[in-house]
Amino acid sequence: ADDLTLQLKWVTQAQFGGYYVALDKGFYEEEGLNVTIKPGGPDIAPVQVLLGGGADVMVDWLPSALAAREKGAPIVNIAQPFAKSGLMLTCLKEHGINKPEDFPGHTLGTWFFGNEIPLLSWMGKLGYATDGSDGGVTIQKINFNVDPLLQKQVECATTMTYNEYWQVIDAGLMPDDLVVFKYEDEGISTLEDGLYTTEENLADAEMQDKLVRFVRASMKGWKYAEAHSDEAAEIVLENDQTGAQTEKHQKRMMGEIAKLTAGSNGALDEAAFKRSADITMEGGMITKAPEGAWTHEITDKALN
Amino acid sequence: MTLPPVISAKNLSLTFETNDGPVHALKDVSLDIEKGDFVSFIGPSGCGKTTFLRCMADLEQPTGGSITVNCVSAADARMARAYGYVFQAAGLYPWRTIGGNIRLPLEIMGYSKADQAARVARVLELVELSGFEKKFPWQLSGGMQQRASIARALAFDADILLMDEPFGALDEIVRDHLNEQLLRLWARTEKTIAFVTHSIPEAVYLSTKIVVMSPRPGRITDVIESSLPKERPLEIRETPEFLEIAHRVREGLRAGHGDD
């Protein structure tokens, strides 16, 4: 079988359920592939791993992939299993934020690493300064958890529909105590988990063939995960080497993820790409419209 | 009128435990030193002279017997700063100049700044080291270091002086000079002095009492009272009386030297 390594963007969790299912159910094997999945984490820039030769394919979000491409990393989107964005801003109702007009004077916590871009361009659209001056909002960098929200160091915080939101709920708050703004609804969503590889790999016919088989098997995994979300969550749990994940949380997450992958056959939607690229450019992450950042070559072959 | 002895040791014993068995440094040593006495200790190397002096200074805990200094325990006497001690090696603090080293006990005992300066100057002169006040110990020759450490012990007023081979590293002339100075100081201040030396003439010249010790285990083999007058010019060393005492000491020493 051909070896292939996939670098994830984050730790092992149901967000990557499709790949683990494909691995566990032998979909990769059926395609003659021997796939290794490398979990990610906050300190891993998948692009570096990819360029360093530590992986053949990576999962990344489009804004950060575009930024990397502009910085000189020749990476290309070859498939987009996620159709929708799961990003949202979650606020505690007690702070009196119910609609975007209420933002001024409040502290909004966001992840950085490019995740702040959609928020900044949103604030720009709303006409609020983001430097903490009068009539504007204060942007606070927070880490990938919800402690600052719970401990009231910020009044709103970035969350994912499938993860952090539920951590807030698990902490003892009721959905009624919260107000959420989905990026998807506010028109500031960007494409999330896509599959990327290097131009060099694409140019290599043998490699291209492997990628085709990989995408085909992965999409099969995703569709299976969508249909059997509890089973997929259990597969994820088995693959979690830290032993830190809980069943309840992963099952719920898998359910939410299914909503985001629904409707994607793996092929990138050009309109969504264009919107994402524009938002990324508005936020200043990239300076010019990207070219050659995606291809349908692989998905076209895979889906036939 | 008999005053009580300044230092009184009764059946003093001290055994060191070492990795290969105990070493009996002192065994059943009894000795009284009266006020104003100048007592020399003489004996072969390793016989326990230093150990005995350290017991008086409460630097070593006897394993048997008792010792009192100024009628109190050695520990209390130490706390009362009853004595000055000159170690066998100079032991100057490398981070202090010569002047700073001599000033150290004065600072500790709370002498005034002016008094400190005056005393440092005086004792430096006494040991012929004027001009070296600002030098650091490692910039001095061995003998000069030793003299600095003597100066340090003389700088403050203690009734008792415990001196462990203070003049070992000095040449004859400086040594004669310091011997005279020490005698003069002793006569003037009525200090009580316990003095370890290897030189028989030095012991006879300086002492009112010479204690001869023998080794393994260390004990006192002879105590010789000197009949020399208190006033002692250097020439006294050629008198028959002097030579007679020296002879007795030498005999005592030789007797103690087991192996010869």
Add this chain to the structure above:
Amino acid sequence: MTLPPVISAKNLSLTFETNDGPVHALKDVSLDIEKGDFVSFIGPSGCGKTTFLRCMADLEQPTGGSITVNCVSAADARMARAYGYVFQAAGLYPWRTIGGNIRLPLEIMGYSKADQAARVARVLELVELSGFEKKFPWQLSGGMQQRASIARALAFDADILLMDEPFGALDEIVRDHLNEQLLRLWARTEKTIAFVTHSIPEAVYLSTKIVVMSPRPGRITDVIESSLPKERPLEIRETPEFLEIAHRVREGLRAGHGDD
């Protein structure tokens, strides 16, 4: 037949730079030491004896003049392990036992294990420290440490012995014993010995040549050739000839002592 001198100093000068000005430790010192000579250096404390010895041993770089040892530079002589050196302070390594300290130069010079053990035993006996082989330095008295350091320098075969006040901390009897031993060793092995001492009798008793030095700046004021025979029983010290030489040395010393 005149052999070239073993040690030959010509106009040797050495100045130390210190925080408060230069110190002239040696100035224009010239001296030849012949093969088989036993040369004593005597002079007031701080006059530069140690410094001179250190120059011979290539431990100090003269700032003027030149010195040769065995007809080569001091550095080359050191490399050839031409001499054994006894330092003024014992300087034993605290982490080695007495035996280990004496063995140290033997290990370095590559003597065989068996030879090492034999030599250690022999020199320990020579300085009367048999039985202390396994003790650590701090478990020994000052004099015993000094003897151990002498033993260390005698343990290996060097043609030249440089000894800086080796017997300063020893009692008269041990000292007499070691003096005899040293003389015997010297006679037997034809070593050349440079010997610093503060004791005039010791210098006269041991030497074929006595060098008297004076301080600040250190220079040689007198070189006295001894007319004593090579065979010297201890009693020679009472002969008029001996006393006459001793007197000359004392005069020379006194002359050098500026301040008296």
Add this chain to the structure above:
Amino acid sequence: MMWMIFAIAAWAFGWWINMRLARGRPVRWRSLAAPIVFGVTLIAIWEGVVRGLEISPVLLPAPSAIAVRFGASLDILWVDFVQTVLKGALSGYVIGCGAAFLIAVAVDRFPFLQRGLLPVGNFVAALPIIGMAPILVMWFGFDWQSKAAVVVVMVFFPMLVNTVQGLQATDTMQRDLMRTYGASYWVTLFKLRLPAAMPFVFNGLKIGTTLALIGAIVAEFFGSPIRGMGFRISTSVGQLALDLVWAEIVVAAIAGSAFYGAMALIERRITFWHPSQRN
């Protein structure tokens, strides 16, 4: 290929110069020149290798690119420097070293603490910062106070161990001398044990300088206002702006070396008597 040859040549040339420098008398300019030559050599090799092997700037930028970015971002770098080094690292260093020093003295004084506090103190101080940092950020907030707290924890242990060891570094005769003066504990401490401990204390202080800087920067990874060297590094890594990352690292290296150098200078003045500082 050309660039690889350049790198090797640079290495050979740098080593040769330094050999010549080291052989001369140790005057001040030489001891300054040597590390500079060494550094320049390293940088030249780096430039050569990056260009020669065509390493992606996303993995390792060339020194020239870093220099350009450094020049262009002076204002950002300065703001970050103030936030991280002046506010976070320095205050934490002073508090941490000060506390460790005082506790070391107390530990040394009371055998009870020696036996009770030292093991527990070692234990607490051995808590890895990576774990401590998020907690301390949670407790002390996002601003520099939490960075200072992390630095305190970081520098505490080396300082404590060294000071305790140093306070025991006197020899028997030196201590006996103090006893003969009937010197009180405090007098012995100030006149003998502290001076004798200084070479060890400065070991701790020197190791602490670099730890303080790392601590402050790393702590910012776990929460910070939107300025600070750690913040900049972590966000720039995410954006793959590695030239800015390295520019910040250069600032850290310069600040750290200067800090260390300052301590070494003070050490030289205070422990001039120690054999390692003489000649």
Add this chain to the structure above:
Amino acid sequence: MKQSFAPVLTVVGLLLVVWYAAAIWLNADWTYDKAKRSGEIVTTTSLIKDTWAQDKPKLPAPHQVAAEIWRTTVEKKITSKRSLIYHSWITLSATLLGFGLGTVLGTLLAVGIVYNRTMDMSVMPWVIASQTIPILAIAPMIIVVLNAVGISGLLPKAMIGMYLSFFPIVVGMVKGLRSPDQMQLDQMRTWHASASQTFWRLRLPASMPYLFTSLKIAMAASLVGAIIGELPTGAVAGLGARLLAGSYYGQTIQIWSALLMAAALAAVLVGIIGMVQRITLKRMGMAQ
């Protein structure tokens, strides 16, 4: 050892009291918030009860951490991914390897600096500069680079431990190797001892007190390095991964138990060095 028992217990006892009090203080906000939302009234007893039993407390109470540690050590098979012992072992092996490498590298550098003027003058400043590089920033790059050349698993983590631990060794050993005084060095000169003889017989033994102090610090540093190294390897396993995972899911209790485990590990390792130190110094006759 036995004498330390009572003092340690006292100090630990005091610490626990402070800890419990701090738990109430830090967790109270949450309790009040929750009560406000549900309209309950908080009494002193309910406050204490709640603050000591929250799911995701700001500061977990000692017994919560103890229970977690108990559950994840004693009650789990040590081969289980949920066993703290399993994770500790992974971190321990990287720590020890990193410590070993760091000690060797540090000692070699120190020897070079003490013996070679060129190195003394040019390397030391860069050794210092190297330590000011925030390791967390370049650790991922190191891991990536090593991965790219085919090195993965234990070694990359150990390399970071080595990077952090060689520095205290260099600083301490340079000082220690230079601590023999002039006379001791002069003696070696008189015997024309070779550089290596002077090293093994004088400089190294004289540096022992400095070496051990440095070793203790280096061991603690190496542990930190191993933990840092575990973060960018994808939070796969080890105490670092536990810390990280705990942090991303707000599991404070899990963070604290991993933290205490790490500290215990460090304490044991440092304690072992301390024991070796006592034995060595005693055999060298230096512990009078």
